[in-house]
Amino acid sequence: MSQTGPGRKLGRKTGARIALLRSLSTALIRHEQIQTTFAKAKECARMTDHLISVSKKGDLSARRSVARDIKDAEVLSKLFDVLATRYQSRVGGYTQVYRLQNRQGDNAPMALVKLIA
Secondary structure, rough: OOOOOOOOOOOOOHHHHHHHHHHHHHHHHHHEEEEEEEEHHHHHHHHHHHHHHHHOOOOHHHHHHHHHOOOOOHHHHOOOOOOOHHOOOOOOOEEEEOOOOOOOOOOOOOEEEEEEE
């Protein structure tokens, strides 16, 4: 994972947590909005903001750095071609996290993560 600093452990070991955040970030970039639990949403938004910031550089080093986390070639090209140009003039804050109603089965707090248009 290309992000440093403390984050939520999400009740998982390191490898599982990194895989989870990579797949959530890939889904968020592909669909531009996802619904998940609130803790996962905040970590996913944090990672996706970092990936977009790196992709705005647009050079080979940035592409390789992002490709460590985003394995899907279609999503990677969307990140560099579409999203990097969309947010070129924006300094940060590319995602928004909205609280939703708690999940029916286990009462877990849910959230919607969206890329800002």
